[in-house]
Amino acid sequence: MTPELEKKFYGSDPVFVLDPEDDRNAANNQLNTNTLRFWKIYPDYIRDLFIQSFGKSSVKPPYDRVIEMTWLDAFVKLRSETVPCPHCGKETFIAPKYSVNCMYCGGQLTCTDSIKFKRFELPAFGGAKLYDGMASDTEGDFHKIIGEVVRNKKDPSKHALRNLTQNTWSVKLPDNTVKTVDPNGIMPINKGFVLTIGRSEGTVE
Template sequence: MAELKTGYKGKTIYNSTFTILEFLGGGGQGNVYRVECNGKQMALKWYHKSTVDKMKNPQEFYENLKANIKKGAPTKNFLWPEELSNWIDGSFGYIMPLRPKGYEELTRFLLWDPKTRRMKASFANITARCNAAINIIEGFRALHNDGYSYQDLNNGNFFIDPQNGDVLICDNDNVSERGVNFGIAGKQRYMAPEVVLGGAPDKRSDRFSLAVILFRMLFIEHPLEGKYSTPPCMTPELEKKFYGSDPVFVLDPEDDRNAANNQLNTNTLRFWKIYPEYIRDLFIESFGKKSVQPPYDRVIEMTWLDAFVKLRSETVPCPHCGKETFITPKYSVSCMYCGGQLTCTESIKFKRFELPSFGGAKLYEGMTGETDGDFHKVIGEVVRNKKDPSKHALRNLTNDTWSVKLPDNTVKTVDPNGIMPINKGFVLTIGRNEGTVE
């Protein structure tokens, strides 16, 4: 069946009936339709018969989809398969939730629109960009913790709300238990080198793909595409070389064969120095020789998570121009937009993270402990003293009372919506976690 017509009714293996409402779009693997199923509007991905014919073992792929539906989504951020159709004329499809309004495919954040002279989609601010990165990292981590890995990963897998960085992860039909390879051909630009060369995908190769996604979210261009890897005529042999047997990072400090230049890597060169050194170092590690060649060492999700949570905590509104910029605890820096001076003299140091004492800096619940927590729930915000802008306090945005031990060992309480002056030597207790002002 080449294409499903509006009004077509089909059955799933769970005896549900679906009705085609409209065609939404098509791709290399199949078409996507809006359908009604069990009284809800959902999305149906229906595979081209040619896609099924190219699979190593179509029945095994079908059974994997069935197993994934039974197991359920790793988190609510996955547009996970919920229904599986019966086979029809050598093909089949699966039903998943529809993408809500307001979400843009990551691809649009990477494309320039010559008519508007803007990117087709843009993050509202740096915080939204950091939130998106954190959400994607957490999605990978949850997926791997459930024993899965991706067969085919690219920028089309992610839908992002540009206002707040919320992420929905789609195309989860290509998710399987680690080490299982269904022969689904991904895009080489996002594949780990060992997969380009014929190896089976696993969580280690996923980590390479994750690094590519994160790099493009920050710098737009591809980390392996520079003067060496962009010939006038790309051939399959060259593509295999540039992404598989001999990939070179455009900002590799030890190998400049593929160095970034102003024609190909304008955004990379423009934004590279804006980001803190700890972010740059992780990308150098992610695309350095030990990562693109055996032993294929990769930056793990927890390391990425810590880095982007830290980056978000150091993102504040500039008091001079109002735009978000980066602050560094205990240093003076310039706003990346207006050049105004921003000075941060203190910070609240918890076991794993540090909160700069600068107006607008936000404290998230997960930052207070040394183990996993909620990195999306804001529990405090640094506020500036209106009479003396050099002084700051932390506002309690929870419904719980905090306690503060002063240098003379007296203890004060901070009620909900109350504030704690950020003075050196103060020790803040939030639940079982402590943070010291330094």
């Protein structure tokens, strides 16, 4: 490595190791095993952010960079969608309304419903977590868990959301009746249910 080459690689002509269109600096099977291993397991929206952030569009004019809020939202989503695999028990990622394979055992995890809030969507899958900031429209605590999806023990295709706050939630059913969900109580995740947490609303889709 010479000062001229350093300037080229880190300054005038940087190439992201996982750039999908430029393999001049491609990660190496022998040298970059962890990079390649982890790259494969993350969902597309995380990989896309890395490509957008370190790819040509960001490191060269006009510097179309990913803003901090976009990163935060993506990782909050990822953390919320990290669940124990029902087949092997290890942690893997789920996606709302998709079938994915466990990153460890390859078993299929299918998610058919979700609760849609204004900015975030919570997959109806056992172990998915709802953070305070995901329910609110603009801001909130992204570390505080306010709800967790639980699987029905008798019928594993059915899910419910447990209220982990100190406040009572309300739920409007499709026939317009309103029920309450006490602290530590559960709300069945059934299509058409509209959940109200404070001033925020989430609809089961």
